[in-house]
Amino acid sequence: MKQLDIGVVGAGPAGLAVALFLSRAGHRVEILERFDTPAPVGSGLLMQPTGLTVLAALGLLDTIQTLGNRIDRLHGADAVSGRTVLDVRYDAAAGGRYGLAVQRAALFNTLHDAAVADGITMRTGMNIASAAQRRDRAVLKDQALRDVGDYDLVIDASGARSVLAAGSLHAPSIRELTYGAFWATLDGAGADYDQTALSQRYDKAKVMIGLLPAGRATVGDPDKVAFFWSLKVADVDAVKAAGLDRWKSVIRNYWPACQPFLDQIGDWDQLTLARYAHRTTLPPHSGNVVFIGDSAHLTSPQLGQGANMALLDAAALGHALANSSDIATALAAYARARRNHVRLFQMLSLAFTPFYQSDSTAIAWVRDRLVSTIAKVPPMPGLLAAIVAGTVIDPFKSAGLTEHDWLSSPHQADRALPVVDAIKSSAQI
Template structure:
């Protein structure tokens, strides 16, 4: 395929990774970012074998592993009787898979440093409000009246609140989720939690508290962990009005061992309120504008797939462009390559979320009494590990990727 001039709207992880993958294939990319200085949004995330494989393909595996923290297990108990209601181990699958807890800033820094080192152009302070297709190519309409272009292809990587997908003919219906979460990234003392686990506590399905060790954003920084507290988004203002001390006391009541984290929180500004919506674009392109990451699909974070799905999207798009003679054929191939994987994990997330984040006391009762038992009976451990790792069905072939040899990567390197 001939080289194309491609506009990438959004300088988040999906947009930065798209620029790296497409520039490596010989295309010219412009990243268009609405903020004056690109920066990460949010607290922490889990990189799964899927997203890690994409980063490895870009040569960024060592950098992200140095910044993150290996996670081998997801473990949760309910607070009343201490029943185990979540116990997923990557080791249930062969091949040595694992997750990586990382600060969102660490993922952003890893990708942004590489983009900067390769001098990919990033145009900042430009809010793209529309795309117009003409015979000479696609033009971006920018707030204030400017116009950018022409481009052969526009990639919308601007996230769940994308204005481009909302105004497109393929705009999906969005269902705002009742529950969101407060997040904070804090220094994590040794021994506070299992460093190789995402640990969670539940009271029915309406209270969820979690601690995710995320390593160190930079080598000189101390080890950190993300603390998150699930709540109804509509209740967030009332929680703030009742005061920080009362909120902290509530967490102490459920999980007293969190005190070393809580004592670091002295202001509401240290907490980020995350809101979630469930939406899936049925066809992830319109004309010569293609949607990736949260612009194409978003859901609850219960399965921890968001950033990983975005990285798979851009890898699949780059692979489709490399294998077809026209953009139109490549976009159809991209849609086919991602369809089953995206729909499966959107469905699974929608199905699992009410058991862990809802007012459904009956679902919590079922979870508390059955999950731990069922999860021990084969093939349930393997299925759950496949869901968490994002590999329940093969996500790699359609993206032109070969999964990493995790056992080799984890082995000590000769000095």
């Protein structure tokens, strides 16, 4: 592949990662970001072995591990009875895998600092409205229809509400999901929570409360915890109208150990409402524009794969361009490389959603009594661990990656904490 002029729309994890891969491969890359100052959006996220392997390929694994918090399992209990209904442990599958909970700011800062260090051009305040094909190049236009960039290839990493994906020849239909979630990043000091687990409490499938120990945004900062509460998007106004104290009392009744976190919330503005949707852009390219991350695929967050899938997209696209003689061949290779993995995890995420976010009492009963029992019977523990890790089918080879050797990671061995069986408060509910 000759040296290309490449425009990357969006300075989120997908955009920053793909810019790093392609700039290091010798292409001329610039990032176009709509905000005047690039910044992360959201609270915490769970990095899986898939996304961590991509960061290792970029030489950023040590940095993100210094900021993140190792997660060894996902634990969920019925908020009324205290009975465990979800217990997925990474070590149920071979290989020494683990998760790493991070603040979105930590992931953003790690990638952004690397892009700045590599001298990648970033143009901010660029409100891209459309892309036009001009002979064998792609031209980006702003809302006034002025040309703002002319490239051999445009990579759309602008996220869930991408105007380029919506305006493409293969514009996908979007299915808005009924449930969203309130998120907040809070201090963990003095609170009683499992520091090695994503912990959740459920009341049937209508209520889901979660705590994710998310590490620190920068070295020297105090550790934070990402707190979330699932609810119907249509109910948000009614919940707010009932008042913050009423909302806190509901959560406190379900999970008393959340009190130290609730005490830190004094205003609705401290909570970010996340809305979720499902869509797939097929194929994930149109002319000389290619889609990665949430621009290419969206789904329920139940398996926590969003940022990890975006990083895999970035690696796969870089690999395809490095091993193809022209752009059209590379984009077709990228689509093939990601097709099976993306489709599988979109399907799995949608399948899991009703068990944790729905009005169905019957599905919740099946989850709590049947599924939780089957999940303990071999080979299910290992299969569930592979699903959570994102490795139930190999996503690495097609992206030109070799999975990181987790067993030889002394940094994580030093940081690992003993696993606590369950949050103590579950016995009090």
